[in-house]
Structure formats: structure tokens, C-alpha cells
Amino acid sequence: MxxxxxxxxxxxLLPxxxxxxxxxxxLMMAYMNREAWEKTVETGTVHYWSRSRRKLWLKGETSGHxxxxxxxxxxxxxxxxxxxxHQLGGAACHEGYKSCFFRRLKDGAFEITEDKVFDPEEVYKK
Amino acid sequence: MxxxxxxxxxxxLLPxxxxxxxxxxxLMMAYMNREAWEKTVETGTVHYWSRSRRKLWLKGETSGHxxxxxxxxxxxxxxxxxxxxHQLGGAACHEGYKSCFFRRLKDGAFEITEDKVFDPEEVYKK
Known part of the structure; x- marks a missing residue:
């Protein structure tokens, strides 16, 4: 095993x-349960457990990323x-940034540190 | 503010x-509550909330790291x-490794990827 x-x-559920x-x-932090861990190890493609949707989540299933x-x-x-x-599509964040950590604290306020790689409205067509 | x-x-409590x-x-992942966040921002030295000890935790208070x-x-x-x-003492992990993530999955088993920077028994004298 x-x-x-x-x-x-x-x-x-582990971070x-x-x-x-x-x-x-x-790039990001999410959660894995045992099923997500096993799927990730088996397939070589990262799976998480979506706490909001309460289901196994193949990261990038909608965006292709x-x-x-x-x-x-x-x-x-x-x-x-x-x-x-290796992040396909060059971006992990659903808001279109490479990393979900695109804001940093500067002089007491959050400033955006990077440009968007994609337009979320184009990628997640509603 | x-x-x-x-x-x-x-x-x-946020990761x-x-x-x-x-x-x-x-190097590691721990948790911050609002007090730990404010102390970290104010002092420029990282504070966490220790879930096991249920108190504010100045990382390195014992080891100096x-x-x-x-x-x-x-x-x-x-x-x-x-x-x-900037990690003082060169090591974040209480087990003496630079990073708490010193084990990686290889061929179905965990292998240690780095050498210890310090001897925990020397640093945490009981």
C-alpha cells in the first residue's frame, strides 16, 4: 500500500x-481527503476535496488548467x-491570476502584485 | 486600520x-488568528496560534529560530x-530540518530528502 x-x-481533510x-x-492551498490523495498519486494529476461543493475536485476540470x-x-x-x-494554462487562480496569492500587504493595505493570465469570463463561460 | x-x-483560525x-x-504551515496576524504585522516577526497549546506562539521562542x-x-x-x-538559524522544523516538508513520496514510500541542520535534543534541552 x-x-x-x-x-x-x-x-x-488535510491542507x-x-x-x-x-x-x-x-500557487494555491486547498484540501485533500484520502480519496483525493489516492487519485492524485494514481493519476499524476492533482485532485482536491471541494469543501463548498462537498465532492472530489479535479483541479482544472472546467478551465483545463x-x-x-x-x-x-x-x-x-x-x-x-x-x-x-506543473501548472497547465499558466494560472492556478479562478480569478485569472497565476497564483491565488496575488495580493500583498503594503503600508497597511493590500496591493495586487501580478497581472491576470486569463479572463475568467472567457474561461468559465456561464 | x-x-x-x-x-x-x-x-x-486561518492557515x-x-x-x-x-x-x-x-518551510512549514501553521495557523494564525487575528492576534497572531496583528503581532506578525506589527513586529515583523512571525507569530502563529498554537492549536495544541491554545496560545499565541512566537515561532522560535524556544529555539531562537x-x-x-x-x-x-x-x-x-x-x-x-x-x-x-528570512528564517533565522537556517531551520524551521522542530525535528531539525530546514523545512517541515522533508519527506517526499517515492515509489509508494516516504523518503527523507534533506539532512538535519540542528540536533533537536541540543536545541530543545529538556
Whole structure:
């Protein structure tokens, strides 16, 4: 059986950080349950557990911006996952930015640090 | 008033990822409440909320391995924090490794990817 983090913690839902394997940029953080972990390991494409939709979530299923696994790491307590990925489409954030962390604190306010890679209205056609 | 993430989410406790500002290595993930956020912003030294000890936690208070803030970012949903830090002592993990993410999945098992920077028994004298 494949090694796995400790899903007895966090009510079975562990934080998973996605990091761009090429640039080191932290792209997003979401959650994995055991099923999402196994799907990610098996398929080499990152799956999370969507807390809002309460279902397995293949990241990029709508946008096509899937994340291909380069490396999977776990932390000392076996309760946080770090996935180094190759981000297809160049952007992880549903708002069109490369990283979900596109705002930084500067002089007491949040400023936007990067340009959008895509237009969400084009990608997520309603 | 300084901008802040949305502490009405996650029962007031938001995940905070620490990343080495120089190398881009993800060092650890812990949690911040509003008090920890404010202390971090005010002092320029990273504070978390210790869930196990249920108290404000100045990272490095015992080991001296404090984290100096270089940049603070928040994600699109304002419920995850990314702190780029200068890690004093060269190691973030209480087990003596530079990063808490010192194990990676390889051929179905976890393998250790880096050497210890310090001996925990020396640093946390009991």
C-alpha cells in the first residue's frame, strides 16, 4: 500500500499546498481527503476535496488548467501536503491570476502584485 | 486600520504558509488568528496560534529560530496567508530540518530528502 499522510487528523481533510515546480511560486492551498490523495498519486494529476461543493475536485476540470504532479511531500506531523506541480494554462487562480496569492500587504493595505493570465469570463463561460 | 484576511472564516483560525524568501522553499504551515496576524504585522516577526497549546506562539521562542517577515500575501478568498520569511538559524522544523516538508513520496514510500541542520535534543534541552 502506498504511504499516505495521517487522515485521522483534521476530520480527514488535510491542507494541500500547490507550488510551481519550475519557479517555486506558491500557487494555491486547498484540501485533500484520502480519496483525493489516492487519485492524485494514481493519476499524476492533482485532485482536491471541494469543501463548498462537498465532492472530489479535479483541479482544472472546467478551465483545463490542471496541475501535473512533479513531486509530493508531507510535513513532519504527516498532516500537511505539499505538491510541486506543473501548472497547465499558466494560472492556478479562478480569478485569472497565476497564483491565488496575488495580493500583498503594503503600508497597511493590500496591493495586487501580478497581472491576470486569463479572463475568467472567457474561461468559465456561464 | 491595517488590511487583514477574513477571520470570520475557519472559526477565526486561518492557515499560514511560511516560505523562505531567498530560496522559495516552503518551510512549514501553521495557523494564525487575528492576534497572531496583528503581532506578525506589527513586529515583523512571525507569530502563529498554537492549536495544541491554545496560545499565541512566537515561532522560535524556544529555539531562537525566529522568522523575520519579508512579505505577507493573502489568497483570493482572503482565508489563507503566505508569509515570505528570512528564517533565522537556517531551520524551521522542530525535528531539525530546514523545512517541515522533508519527506517526499517515492515509489509508494516516504523518503527523507534533506539532512538535519540542528540536533533537536541540543536545541530543545529538556
Amino acid at each position: 502506498t504511504a499516505h499522510p495521517d487522515f485521522s487528523k483534521g476530520d480527514g 494541500a499546498i500547490a507550488q510551481d515546480a519550475e519557479t517555486g511560486q506558491v 490542471v496541475q501535473k504532479v512533479v513531486d509530493i511531500l508531507v510535513d513532519c506531523d504527516l498532516d500537511t501536503i505539499l505538491v510541486k506541480v | 491595517t488590511a487583514h484576511p477574513d477571520f470570520s472564516k475557519g472559526d477565526g 499560514a504558509i511560511a516560505q523562505d524568501a531567498e530560496t522559495g522553499q516552503v 525566529v522568522q523575520k517577515v519579508v512579505d505577507i500575501l493573502v489568497d483570493c478568498d482572503l482565508d489563507t496567508i503566505l508569509v515570505k520569511v
